[in-house]
Structure formats: structure tokens, C-alpha cells
Amino acid sequence: MLIGEVARRSGVSARMLRHYDRLGLVTPSGRTAGGYRRYSDGDLERLLWVEALRSLGLRLAEVAAALQRPSFSPGPVVEQLVAQVEERLERDTELLHRLTRLRDSTPTDWDDVLAATALLRGLDAPDPSTRQRLALSLDRPAPVEVAVLVEALLTEPDPHVAGALTWALARSGDVAVRPLEAALVEEADDRRRRAVTALGAIRSTAATEALARLDGHVDPAVAAAAVLARGRRGDREVVPALVRLVRDGNRDVEAAEVLARLVDPDGVSEDDDVVATVVQELVGAPVAARRRLAAALFELPVPAAEAAATALRDDPDRGVAVTAAALLAGRDATVRGTRPSGTRPGPPSPR
Known part of the structure; x- marks a missing residue:
């Protein structure tokens, strides 16, 4: 079977087939008199193996290593792939939350988006002290920045950075009340509890009214935090x-x-x-x-x-x-x- 027919039947482009040939992944068993690649049934079977392994997320080098070792055990590789996909899903979920907050803040122009994007990049810094300094440097964040700060607070692993983010949200005043109140209906316990703590730090009538609405909340920790915050006021x-x-x-x-x-x-x-x-x-x-x-x-x-x-x-x-x-x-x-x-x-x- 010539390369064009293989490409048509397998869905793998002729260009990719040539690439596989150069890498030694799928090398056609023969050539025509004119020098064209001719694929045997065994070559097609190997191509199917390559595509199946690639669909699992293996890189081409990993596919080649798997096919070269008859005693290759798929278990550890599959476990590694599961971990990689879970990590990617976690990152994508966090990004989705932040983009949703950004959308809900109704940015009015590209300056808003660029400011929020710069803040997102800064709050993604690997060093906690960098994130903390950034949060403490904010003076009355704009609404679009508040949306980013709320999502950063709900996912921040470092308690000192979380405290700085809470402080920044408290300085923003009533602008932060709605996004924080929206987070109180989320399924994750830790996100709800961080939100009510930040809400309790905002000294305004709107924040007090939001805390009062938490009376009888399904999460006892959220209800308790709201009661304590109201009592302190x-x-x-x-x-x-x-x-x-x-x-x-x-x-x-x-x-x-x-x-x-x-x-x-x-x-x-x-x-x-x-x-x-x-x-x-x-x-x-x-x-x-x-x-x-x-x-x-x-x-x-x-x-x-x-x-x-x-x-x-x-x-x-x-x-x-x-x-x-x-x-x-x-x-x-x-x-x-x-x-x-x-x-x-x-x-x-x-x-």
C-alpha cells in the first residue's frame, strides 16, 4: 500500500508518515521501482500501535522506547500519564476560575484586561514572598483586579500570602463583597471558608448584610465565622x-x-x-x-x-x-x- 492510501485510510497525514519514517517509528518495509514507500500489513499494524500510544499522551520518544522493549510494562507509564493529566486539569481549572472572575467583573476596556493580566502573572509567581509583596502593594484595587484577587485568595496555599490578599480585599471595600459572597456557594470547603474570612475583614454595611445572610449556612464553619465577625462589630x-x-x-x-x-x-x-x-x-x-x-x-x-x-x-x-x-x-x-x-x-x- 502506497503512502497516499495509508494516509487516507488511517487518518495520519502523509507528512506525519514521512516524519515517522525519519524517526524510525514506522518504516515502510519496501519501495516501488520508482522509489515510493510501500507499506505492508505489519507496517500498518505498527502505525496503529503508534497512534494508540500517542492518543494516551506519550511523546514520540516514549512511544519508540515502548515499541523497542518487548518486556515493556504499561502500568508505570499509565500511572505517570494519569498524574500529568490530573496536574493539567488542576491548572486548567484554576485558570477557568480566574477567567470566570475576570469575566464577571465586566472589564470595560483593554486597559482593564491588561491590568488584570499583569496581576494574574504576578500572583502566579513561584516565590510566596513575591506574591505577598504584590498583594500588600495594592492600594484600593480596581473592580477587575478585585476579581483576580478573590480567585487568588481562594487558591493560595501560603497562609501569609492569603493574609495579605485578605488585607488587600478589605481595602477594596464593597467592590469585593459580591465576588466573595458568590464564592460562598462553592462546593470546596476551603474556598468557602476563605471567602467568609475575607468578607469578615471588610468593614462596611454591605459586608455586614452579607454576613447576616449566612445565618444557618449549610457549612457550620462558614456560619460560625459569620457570627464571630458580626459579634466583633x-x-x-x-x-x-x-x-x-x-x-x-x-x-x-x-x-x-x-x-x-x-x-x-x-x-x-x-x-x-x-x-x-x-x-x-x-x-x-x-x-x-x-x-x-x-x-x-x-x-x-x-x-x-x-x-x-x-x-x-x-x-x-x-x-x-x-x-x-x-x-x-x-x-x-x-x-x-x-x-x-x-x-x-x-x-x-x-x-
Whole structure:
């Protein structure tokens, strides 16, 4: 069979067939009187092997090596190919995310696209310190740059760089709220949690409203982060949710600290409500939860907490009782003047 017929039947161009011949991959067994290549059935079979191996992603040198070794084992090669394809898919997926963010930012001209492209290139630098410096150098990023920063944050492996990207997004203000909120519906847990952390760093009404919409989010970590961020802004509506975090042991130490920041040391009626919420959760709670709640009660610098501790001093659980007694002892010492005003010892370990 001459080269033209082989090309027509196999789909491999005549030019590629000549290239295979020069490399020694598929060499025709004979020649016509006029010097034209003549392929035998065996040559065609070898051509099919070459094309099959190439379709798996092997380079021509790897194909030649495979065909030259009768004892060639395909397992390791296939495993290597799988790893290469997975790596390529990961890169392409990351690129797709970034391009989608760029598209969603509705660039209005090529200057926007070029600025975003330059930022993309900089954030792809292999050195984390380079990426960190770039993020810290941004002063109020433009909307098209914010889209790039959001995607970079969601995929950044270095925590220091991620912190710098969060800082840059916080400086961008409300422009970053929508893309960050959009990321909260993604399937990957780590992407959602990075997005809510960055959203919590933006001090604006729009960001606060976005955090409020996360109440009852399917991801408990996202919901907890939103509650803590709202509490740090002084939003007393999240007091019940903060107390539940303490009860459930979900970032309970942070939740207790935020509760303490929400109350006035001089005591107001709303602070009594905070104490009442903690006491209400103590009723019927498991032992471990009661100990966490008692420790949180210890941190509330208001008179109502002392009254609640008096009731808990004889609690059947020793950990709860000891924490209550320590709170009362600390208050008594303050009254006697044996400690500087406004200071209290830390609660005993509730565990």
C-alpha cells in the first residue's frame, strides 16, 4: 500500500508518515521501482500501535522506547500519564476560575484586561514572598483586579500570602463583597471558608448584610465565622448564636471572648440578657457543654454573671462548681482591694 492510501485510510497525514519514517517509528518495509514507500500489513499494524500510544499522551520518544522493549510494562507509564493529566486539569481549572472572575467583573476596556493580566502573572509567581509583596502593594484595587484577587485568595496555599490578599480585599471595600459572597456557594470547603474570612475583614454595611445572610449556612464553619465577625462589630443580635457556639464547642474560646467584648463592665439591662442566655443554655446541657458555658460566664465582667455563678457554686458537676467558685472569689478579692481593679484570674480549666 502506497503512502497516499495509508494516509487516507488511517487518518495520519502523509507528512506525519514521512516524519515517522525519519524517526524510525514506522518504516515502510519496501519501495516501488520508482522509489515510493510501500507499506505492508505489519507496517500498518505498527502505525496503529503508534497512534494508540500517542492518543494516551506519550511523546514520540516514549512511544519508540515502548515499541523497542518487548518486556515493556504499561502500568508505570499509565500511572505517570494519569498524574500529568490530573496536574493539567488542576491548572486548567484554576485558570477557568480566574477567567470566570475576570469575566464577571465586566472589564470595560483593554486597559482593564491588561491590568488584570499583569496581576494574574504576578500572583502566579513561584516565590510566596513575591506574591505577598504584590498583594500588600495594592492600594484600593480596581473592580477587575478585585476579581483576580478573590480567585487568588481562594487558591493560595501560603497562609501569609492569603493574609495579605485578605488585607488587600478589605481595602477594596464593597467592590469585593459580591465576588466573595458568590464564592460562598462553592462546593470546596476551603474556598468557602476563605471567602467568609475575607468578607469578615471588610468593614462596611454591605459586608455586614452579607454576613447576616449566612445565618444557618449549610457549612457550620462558614456560619460560625459569620457570627464571630458580626459579634466583633458589636452586633448584639448574634448573642444567642455565640452562646450556641460555646455550647457546641464550635470555636467556643473565640465565641466567649466576643461575648465578653459585647457587654459593658458597668452593667446594663442588655448585658443581663447576655448572662440569661448563657444560663438558659446551661439547663439540660451535657457536662462538657456546661463546663464551657460556665467558663464563658466567668469571662463576662458584669454583676449579673456573679449572681448566676452563685447559683452554680453547688452544681453537681465539679468542673462547673469550681469555675463558679473561682468567679465569686475573684469578685470578692476585687471588692476587698487585694487585686487591681478590673483584673481577674483566669477560670480553671473546665476539662
